[in-house]
Amino acid sequence: MAPDYFLLLVLKAFFLYYDSPLKKKEKTNIMNELSLEQRRVFINLAQVYETYQETYRHSLHYQGSMRWKKSNGKEYLFHGRGDKGYGRSLGVRSAETEIIYEQFHAGKQRNKERLESLKAELLLGAKYAKLLKLNRVPKQVAEILRLLEKHRLLGNNVIVVGTNALYAYEMLAGIHLQSDMLATNDLDILWDARTKLKLMADENSGILHILKQVDYSYERLESLYRASNNQGFLIDLIKPEPKPPWKFEADTIGDENDLVASPIASQRWIVSSPKVTQIIIGEDGFPAPMVVPDPRAFVIHKMWLSHQTNREKIKSRRDEKQALILAEIIQNGLPHFSGSYTGVNKNLTGFQNLSGLGQWWQGKDLPTRLPLHHRRGL
Template sequence: MIFSEINKNQSRILIDTIQLYNVYLTAYDKSLSYKGGMHWKKSKGKEYLFKTINRNGNGKSLGPRSSETEKILSQFKKGKKTAKESLKSLKRRLTEQSRFCKAAKINHVPKIVTKILRILHQKKLLGKGLIVVGTNAMYAYEMAAGVYFDFSIMATQDMDILWDIRPKLTFLSNNKSKNEGLLGLLREVDKSFEQFKPDSFRAINKDGYMVDLIQAEPKSIVTIPPKRMGNENDICAAPVRNCQWLLSSPKITQVIIGEDGFPSIMVVPDPRAFALHKIWLADQIDREPIKKKRDLAQGLAVIKLIMNYLPQYSFEMSELKMFPKDILKKIQTKISIDDIPSEFKVE
């Protein structure tokens, strides 16, 4: 069996968890507007309301002391207190909900994956320059469909992160002067993360879990894309052929549940793009044979998932413009009559 459907109890708990987590994310974003502090600051014999924006004391003046600035300070203090209490309450509820998730056995995603995703989301990088590709993306597709894929095609000890270099990434780091890029963020999750070797595209932790940073191969040899998100100590993105198909596809944002019962956001390519790219990958001469079999199995599994549970994703040619027609023709020959969507007709 390729996948199994979640039961009614699992569905109920999953829906409750997703709703609660979305409320938490809204509260978290709101709390960011109260980051820093406000206080009165004297200058040349006058008091001014000063808003600090970081730990170094940097900020700006909001004007001299008046009934209006006193009101601003009062509202800020009240709002900050309310936001802090709300966030604390929601964190407590998420902790309680995590126990239900574990009891219902909907906690399938490796904890290291959800922890990395949470830090990327908090730093405003997930979906705004970084997306998840590879095997881990299938966790988002199965959650969207309300099923679980068979473990045999899901087991992996690495996480592939695709870097879209088009948007400029802004790091919300605790130590901006170091600018350690992706490796620095991974170390916020697990301090043992190190480069696999100098100038590697891979980071690895003490448990052997690997995070690979990849980017689309440039279309022109004249174009030299940035290799690192951070300084010279950061991992280097590896150029991968035809990743632009994944970058050009629509993106899906899905809540997933970690092994510890805590949710996170995952942003992935359109499942059709994922499936067709996997089938294409399985046909490449330079691909390792053992990976080819897995690529094909995963691509076909996602196609079946779409056909059975996600009918909103049509395989009409107008929906697959991110792929060249000649590539679609080759992919079509690799799918059996029983597995091919009826509308997938390349002429």
């Protein structure tokens, strides 16, 4: 975690830049608002996708089979699960079990028909999304996100950090950023190792197993926290460094062949920040959910990264640019986030008013050490 005084210096630099003539000269075409038609198609497609996901989750209640099974001269209602014939008896045949049997099969059929209808709507919506150039997110990324959600990891245990998170922020604000702001050949997945995993026993093969469902060429590299496919697309699994650093925490989601999360100290407060869930559109035109840190947390973290002396210059300049652009998006396009940093996480509870904080810093010399909870002038 960065020292408190350094975080304040970073924020001071941000505010000085934000109001500077240099910033005003950079007013640009770096972002474009979505048209009314793009907004309409996106909203409709997102709603259909969310309904599809809800219907799919409901279909899990109808997994397996339900049939009558004879034993010792009597018929029993048997609920089978899986391919190995496992299941349980729901009781001897009676008026009550016959109702259960009928309701199960009728409900399963209704759910199947509803899913098929929603799939058709998604296919149609995907065509419109591609025509209107809403399909921004790399296909691999979107497919990975869908599987992370299916395996109940996304939002519960892992979130997306790094450049790919900008896809969520741009859709949250109803804009499209310039493509060079989003270009990246990797996906950073942040795992909160403190959370309880909800994988089923037969699913507990981890992140690499999920990646191989998208592209079988994904292999774990020597670094152990990283996987790559045949096209060189990289997936990094990271986690906050434990506190204290020697505290034991799990470092794999799956078995010993899974990715081993790389501990990074600066991710401690990112993982504790509020999260935002946003529907994005993959290159194939189909929606996917993305869970990312609060955009204000992203701004602070990227500004902090840009001031690290051991950070490559080419990366630090991009970090700063992404932070400044997202700060402008928050100011102009996300009024429910703009102005306040209260609640970003426990380390930022002293930041009550963003613009007020910036004005207070103008022309003032900061002390060598200033607590994050310092409230003078706020």
